[in-house]
Amino acid sequence: MAACSLIRCVSRADGFDLLIGDTLIIAHRLDRPAFTVGHGTPDIGSDRGHFDLSDTATWRTDLNHADIRDDLIHLAPNAQSDAMLTLRINGNHIEFTSAGETINRVWTRCEAERDEYIWGGGEQMSYLNLRGRTFPFWTGEPGVGRDPLAAPQNSASTPAHVGDYWTTYYPQPTFLSSRNYALHLDSSAYAAFDFTAQDRHIVEVWEVPAKIELFNAPDLPELVGQLAHRFGKQPQLPDWAISGAIIGLKDGMNSLERLDAIMAAGVHVSGLWCEDWVGVRETSFGRRLFWDWQADEKRYPNLSGTIAQLTRRDIRFLGYVNPYLAIDGPLFSVAADAGYLVLRPDHDQPYLVDFGEFTCGMIDLTNPAACDWFINRVLTQEMLDIGMSGWMADFGEYLPADARLWDGSDPLLAHNRWPVLWAKINAEAVHRAGKTGDATFFMRAGHSGVGQHCPLLWAGDQSVDFSRHDGIGTAITAALSAGLVGNAYHHSDVGGYTSLDGRTRSAELIMRWAELAAFTPVMRTHEGNRPDDNLQIDSAEEILSHFAYMSKVHAALSPYIRSLFEEAAQSGLPVQRPVFLHYQHDPNCFDLQFHYLFGRDVLVVPVIEEHAREWPVYLPEGDDWLHLWSGQPYAGGNWLTIDAPLGAPPVFYRAGSTFAALFKSLSNTGNFA
Structure with missing residues (x-):
């Protein structure tokens, strides 16, 4: 892999240029300043993972004047003013320091070309090329009806739950240019990249960031490899995860009989995924789970014995977990009494979040004791020790902006880091059990660096349809955008997940999704939020026969897929x-x-x-x-x-x-x- 160039600063009579290699990134002039600072007061509302963000500007000023001395660039509004922002060029980094605590907004303007393409931004659902639009970076529920021209009518969802083209579980303030360079904003604060102008890209962030990092390479594969190295390459997936389909069923012990029938139809099966191992909770949204992270003995009696029987048949068992505890389950009080939960801002009580007809506390992922407890009590004792080989590590994007955290950190800065912390404790549990490379987990939420902990992304809760901004096609865009910023392994729910506003799966949708999934690293089905209202892979002979065939195709490709894993480990190139x-x-x-x-x-x-x-x-x-x-x-x-x-x-x-x-x-x- 080619080494990244160093940033060069070239002084001009009325400013300076910053270049990476021979590529001009920032051109600062007296009459066209590249940097602006200001102060703002955010207003952030949230409802079930959907966030409404706005900002009230107290003041804002362009930093027109530049004074370059002692390897530092001092920026001020004019020659008579004291410097308000100082830049230090350090290798391929532009490091920022400010003159006072009043500055909490920074805008950086980068040079653009008319025919330039821009990609990245984490996991984007609607657009692969980011030019012509602004992309905010704040992890949350993407919502449904993300296309404003096709928002659902008479929806059971409130307007706050209707998403937009940029809403995503996994935002990352990193972009790649067709000019063979990449820019990464090293900050977990709210940020936005504005690509609407033909001559400039604008990077906005709600803090004075630690740094902006620049990368360049002779071609795009080398550039993607540099980013994978920077953020940490994903651990390779085990062979069992690619040797057949992982069948998702949430039907209690009936899942075992259904699995036998599915296999009898010729489906190549590598795993059984039962997210309902903890019990179910029926809500108006659909069939949810009981978030207490202990096996439901009525639904799955002697689950460890069942898992052992499946293992003898070379079928792995996978479960489900997230970093929340329902208040009506026994583990909530244990965690609350031990001080392991995120607190309210105004008193020492757990911060309770409404998840839709049930309420939960949040494990404080900044508290090492809370993380150890969750690893030992839940991920190890309740899951790995009974033989689970993997799980969906769901959520991670709900942290409220006014929460109080154990380490005293600002929740506005912790919010985007939260999915990375969640990934880290899942990876630590697998490591402590000595099962790295054998047990695995998959996540939907993320931010910069999530891939070094999480071995597999999934595209989240697509709608069960062909809609442009919510349906099957978004799984492709998600995989490609995430892959460019360091995530080699991605997949989606076969058939989608979200069934709202009268949307239900057609047989054709399931079959087309199975065809897509056969050519992804992992092929996994999901029954969706309303399984009784939707077709499943075993609902009709035609669907099951088609799925069996595509599972055989996926299994047959496993030697090729394994070679792509090895390539990803070496080069950082994604599979898709x-x-x-x-x-x-x-x-x-x-x-x-x-x-x-x-x-x-x-x-x-x-x-x-x-x-x-x-x-x-x-x-x-x-x-x-x-x-x-x-x-x-x-x-x-x-x-x-x-x-x-x-x-x-x-x-x-x-x-x-x-x-x-x-x-x-x-x-x-x-x-x-």
Whole structure:
């Protein structure tokens, strides 16, 4: 991997330039200052993980004057004023210090080019190319109806629960440019990147940040590798996680009988995921879980024995957990009495959060004793010790902005860090049990550095439909954007999760989602929030037969997937990659948001519209391609319309691939038209 260049500061008669390599990033001039400071008072409301943020500016001033001396850049409103902000160039870092505590807002303006593409931002759901829009960074529930032109009518959700194009579980203030550089804002405060102007990008942050980091490379794969190294590469997933499908059922002991029938239909199964191992709670939103993190003996009698029987059949068992405790469960009082919960700002009582018809306290992840207790009492004693091989580590994005924390830290700064702290204690539990590389967990929430702890992301709670901003296509955008900023392994719920406003799964949606999932690192199903109202993979013979076939495809690809894991460990490249990552020379590839490369050698173009039986595909220029199902060759550099019956999504492999024999073995093996 090529080393990142150092930042160069070039003095000008009326300012200075900051460059990384030969790329101009910041151009500061008296009449066009690159830095602004100010003071603001935030107003942050929250409701069940949905946040409403606004800011009242007390004052704001441009720092026009620059005085460069002693390797420092002192910035002031004019030559007669004292410096209000000082910059220090340290390697590839721009370090910030301010003259007083009154400054709590900083804006930095970076140079842009008209035809420049921008990507990253953590896990984005709606747009892969960020140009032309502003992206705030604050972890929370994305909401439904994220497309304002398609917001649900007569919704059971309140307006606060309708999301926007930028709302995400996993924001990260990092972007990559088609100019072969990347910028990372080293801050957990609320931030926003504004890419609406043609000549400048604006980085806003609600504190004086520690630093801005710049990276550059000769090409985009090298740049992505640098970011993966910076944030910490994800631990590799175990072989069992990719050797078949992980079947999600929440039907008590009936799940075991259903699993047998699913396997009898030919599904390759590697795991059974029963999130209801702790019991269920029926709410108006749907079937929720009892958040006390002890096995429900009525629902799963002798769960440890059941897990042992599954293990003997080479089937792993996975559960569910999150960092909250329901007030009507016994563990809440234990944690509250020990001082392990986040407190109210005005008194020494636990901060209670409404999760929709039940209320919970929050484990204080800044308290080492609370973390140790949760690791030992829940993750180890209740889960790993009874034989679980993994779990969904849910939530992590709800911390209120007025909470009081054990370590005294500002909740406005802790909020975005919270998912990373949550990932860390899950990883620590696996490590202490000596099961790193065998047991695994998956998360939806994140911020900078979550990947070094969390081995697998999942795309969260997509709607059970084909909608542009909520449905199946967002799982593709999520994987590609997160992969660019250091997260190699990603997947989604087959069939989606959220069923609201009359939206329910169709058989076609489940089948198209299974086709997508077969070409991701992990193939896992979910029954959704309203399982009784929605079709499941075992609801009809046609669906189950199709799923069985796609699970066989996924299992057959496991040697190739394992090679991608090894590549990720070395280079930091994600398993699912934007096409432009390897075809930067082909301008047609920059706008391919719903195409992706599965490793270097496989091009996947999932069908994400209802009733489509043919689909447009662009084959990148510079390689020849073979259609996976028919073996028919095609030249690169062309748009095609490909037949895409159910069971044969548009997938191609690169001629000359070292895995060509494996890919060829899948040709003509199934067609569900």
